[in-house]
Amino acid sequence: MKKPTASIVDHFEELADPRIERNKKHALIDIIVLTICAVITGSETWEEIEDYGHYKEEWLKSFLPLQNGIPSHDTIRRLFIRLNPDELQRCFMSWIEAVRDVIAGDVIAVDGKTLRRSGDQVSGKLPIHMVSAWAAGSGVLLGQKKTAEKSNEITAIPALLELLKIKGCIVTIDAIGCQSEIAATIQNKKADYVLALKGNQKNLHEDVKYFYHELEEKDLAEEWLDSHTTVDKDHGRIEIREYYQSDEIAWLPELKNFVGAKTIGMVKATRIIGKKQSTECRYYISSLPIDAQRFAHAVRSHWSVENTLHWTLDMTFREDDSRMREGYSAENFAMMRRLALSLMKRDKYSKKSLKRRRRIAHLDNSYLTQMLFSSDEAIDRRLPG
Numbered sequence: 001m002k003k004p005t006a007s008i009v010d011h012f013e014e015l016a017d018p019r020i021e022r023n024k025k026h027a028l029i030d031i032i033v034l035t036i037c038a039v040i041t042g043s044e045t046w047e048e049i050e051d052y053g054h055y056k057e058e059w060l061k062s063f064l065p066l067q068n069g070i071p072s073h074d075t076i077r078r079l080f081i082r083l084n085p086d087e088l089q090r091c092f093m094s095w096i097e098a099v100r101d102v103i104a105g106d107v108i109a110v111d112g113k114t115l116r117r118s119g120d121q122v123s124g125k126l127p128i129h130m131v132s133a134w135a136a137g138s139g140v141l142l143g144q145k146k147t148a149e150k151s152n153e154i155t156a157i158p159a160l161l162e163l164l165k166i167k168g169c170i171v172t173i174d175a176i177g178c179q180s181e182i183a184a185t186i187q188n189k190k191a192d193y194v195l196a197l198k199g200n201q202k203n204l205h206e207d208v209k210y211f212y213h214e215l216e217e218k219d220l221a222e223e224w225l226d227s228h229t230t231v232d233k234d235h236g237r238i239e240i241r242e243y244y245q246s247d248e249i250a251w252l253p254e255l256k257n258f259v260g261a262k263t264i265g266m267v268k269a270t271r272i273i274g275k276k277q278s279t280e281c282r283y284y285i286s287s288l289p290i291d292a293q294r295f296a297h298a299v300r301s302h303w304s305v306e307n308t309l310h311w312t313l314d315m316t317f318r319e320d321d322s323r324m325r326e327g328y329s330a331e332n333f334a335m336m337r338r339l340a341l342s343l344m345k346r347d348k349y350s351k352k353s354l355k356r357r358r359r360i361a362h363l364d365n366s367y368l369t370q371m372l373f374s375s376d377e378a379i380d381r382r383l384p385g
Helices: 008-012 028-040 044-053 073-082 087-099 150-163 180-188 199-217 253-255 294-302 302-315 330-347 356-364 365-373
Strands: 107-115 128-135 140-147 170-173 194-197 226-236 237-247 263-273 276-286
Touching: 008 028, 008 087, 008 199, 008 365, 028 044, 028 073, 028 087, 028 330, 028 365, 073 194, 073 199, 087 140, 107 294, 107 302, 128 150, 128 302, 128 330, 140 150, 140 330, 150 180, 150 330, 170 294, 194 199, 199 237, 199 253, 199 263, 199 276, 199 330, 226 294, 237 294, 263 294, 276 294, 294 302, 302 330, 330 356, 330 365, 356 365
Parallel strands: 107 170, 170 194
Antiparallel strands: 107 128, 128 140, 194 276, 226 237, 237 263, 263 276
C-alpha cells in the first residue's frame, strides 16, 4: 500500500471553500499555503502575510498557481473569518497521519490554553480556550478543540480524543480531566491514562493523599510501593522528584468508577535554591500497571505541553499578543501557528532555537521547501553552525 504523501499542499487541497464564486479570485490553496509559509517565517498579522507573499512571489509560484498574484491582506482576513475550523483541522489531521507513525508508549499530553486577547469586553465576547493533544515524544500537535471557557474542557476533551488515533499510547491530563467518562473514552480507544487528582475528585484525592501519608509515617514505602527518583541541577537550583506508585487500590470505592484503573501514584517534588527548600506533592490515578519509572516518564512528558507547546506559542509565536477576534479568525490562526510549530519540530537535525530556524526558513527557500514537501526521513538539511 502506498504511503500517503507528506506534502502539506496535497492535504489541504480538499479544504471546503466558504466563499461565493464571484469572490474566488485567488485559489483557496494559494491563500492557505501562503499563510502557512508566512507564519513559519515570522508573520503575525494579515498585512505581514501579504508583504511576505510579495517578497517571495517568484519562489511561491514554483509550486502554487497564483494565477492572480498575491492576495491582499483583506482577502486573507475575510477567508480566515469564514473558514470552517473543523474542516481546517480535518486537513491538518490528514497531514499528521501521513507524517507520524503512532508508536506504542507515546505520551499524548492533553491540556488547555486561553488565547488571552481573543475576547472583547465591550461586546462581552469571552476569550477562546483551546484544548490541544500534544505528542510529547515527536513534538507535534495531533488535534485541538475550542471551548467557550476553561470549565468546558470536560466536554471538549472526550470530543477531541474521539478524533485521534491513540491506540497503545499513554494519555495524560490535568485534574480537570480526571473524570470517569474521559477515562472510559481513553480505554475504548485502546490507550492508557495517567490522570492528575485534585479537588474536583475531593474524596478520592483525600483518600490517595492519606494513603501515601500513612505509608511515609509508618515507613512502609519499600514494601508497598515501586519508586523512582530523579535529580536535576541547574544554575544553583536543585530539583528532586520522587515518584511512587502502588497497585493496592481495592480499598478505594470511588476508583471503581474509572474503567481500567490499576494504580495510584504520587510525585513528591522538592526544590532547593540556596538555603530555601520547598516541597509539593501531587497525586494521580492510572490504568498503567505498577512501574514507577514508566509512570515518571508519563508525568514528566505531560509537563512538556506547558514547557514546549504553550511556552513556544507565547514566546516564539506571540500568541497572547494577537488581537484576532472576528468570526473564526482566532481559532483558525491558532491552528496555523500549531501547524507551523509541528512542521518546524520535524527537523530533528538542527540544534538551533525555533526562533533562529524561523529566521533561516525566511532566508533559505530550500529549507522551507523541505518542511512543506518532505517525509520525516527526507528532512536532512543540516543547517550551518
